[in-house]
Amino acid sequence: MKDIPTIAVVGTFDSKGEEHLFLKERIEARGLHALTVNVGTGRPSPFRPDIDFYTDLILKKGLMDRGRDGMIQAVISAAGEKILQLYGEGKISGIISAGGGTGTHIGTGIMRVLPMGIPKIMISTVASRDMSSVVGTRDITMMHSVTDIMGVNSLLGEILDRAAAAVCAMAESNWKSPHKKKxxxxxxxxxxxxxxxxxxxxxxxxxxxxxxxxxxxxxxxxxxxxxxxxxxxxxxxxxxxxxxxxxxxxxxxxxxxxxxxxxxxxxxxxxxxxxxxxxxxxxxxxxxxxxxxxxxxxxxxxxxxxxxxxxxxxxxxxxxxxxxxxxx
The missing domain is CATH 3.40.50.12030 (Uncharacterised protein family UPF0261, NC domain)
Known part of the structure; x- marks a missing residue:
């Protein structure tokens, strides 16, 4: 039996929990699994995520005194290591995130640790700007949210649903190069x-x-x-x-x-x-x-x-x- 792909849904759930929960639901509605990963640093997630860096890193290690920038860098580093580990163990087949300026910085910072080929989608309020510094050299797909990300409304819902559809289709893609040449x-x-x-x-x-x-x-x-x-x-x-x-x-x-x-x-x-x-x-x-x-x-x-x-x-x-x- 073919394994069902799992998509890592990574985001700052303290401010964008509703939207990431919607992404999880839309991925699961298409028959794939979703693994929720909270990388928010401000307050607890409104729902219980599968992996919670706010609880397990920020609170447990007492990082609040590092300031917002210090906590963000710590989360990017720790979450990047965890996501790379999960990929290496065959436990995730793609990653998706949504955010504003900070969320985009965190989400793409984590995505860049992954090798070329694994689907990476970032829905961002700032995607229409110069994204060279956040995409870097990796195959990250940037999707402009057009609206701000504050609740799932009729416009943002369509965009998030299409992003979920895209990452699911990418994860199920199975084309292999016929080339065995140098x-x-x-x-x-x-x-x-x-x-x-x-x-x-x-x-x-x-x-x-x-x-x-x-x-x-x-x-x-x-x-x-x-x-x-x-x-x-x-x-x-x-x-x-x-x-x-x-x-x-x-x-x-x-x-x-x-x-x-x-x-x-x-x-x-x-x-x-x-x-x-x-x-x-x-x-x-x-x-x-x-x-x-x-x-x-x-x-x-x-x-x-x-x-x-x-x-x-x-x-x-x-x-x-x-x-x-x-x-x-």
């Missing part, structure tokens, strides 16, 4: 797409599976994390453009310190190409060129423009790239 990670971005397409074809003709990553700041870091987790047999780092945008605070900034660093304890061959390293992609159009870039070569792309780096910037890029690669 995997090569390939970074790419707009200006060098044709080169990436040709490289993909050539590698596939040689019998490899190519996994492309958009070098947009987050994409490069996602590739690095998966490489450290052992997903790849080789890396073709075609688009090192992220270094240029990090220097000029461009559209593809946001890389972490591990970008292009040696992968400890793993012998993964990496071929590095200075693809797109001669320009930074910035958000301006031909009608509003910043004074500092007038006179430079500029390619007007869409709402973004690619600005050619000057000599000093190019030297800086070369030094940074060489410094990282010479550590390997």
């Amino acid at each position: 995997r090569i990670a390939l970074t790419m971005f707009g200006f060098i797409t044709k080169a990436a397409e040709q490289i993909r074809k050539n590698l596939e003709d040689l019998g490899y599976e190519v996994i492309p990553f958009h070098a947009n700041g987050t994409g490069g870091m996602a590739m690095e994390e998966l490489a450290r987790e052992g997903y790849f047999h080789g890396i073709l780092d075609l688009a090192t453009h992220e270094l240029a945008d990090q220097l000029r605070q461009g559209y593809c900034k946001g890389i972490g310190p591990l970008r292009l660093q040696p992968i400890n304890n793993r012998k993964v061959p990496r071929l590095v190409v200075p693809g797109g390293l001669d320009c930074a992609v910035l958000e301006f159009t031909r009608g509003d060129i910043p004074p500092e870039f007038k006179g430079r070569k500029i390619f007007f792309y869409d709402f973004r423009s690619a600005v050619r780096l000057d000599l000093n910037e190019t030297k800086t890029m070369a030094q940074q790239l060489a410094g990282k690669l010479n550590q390997d």
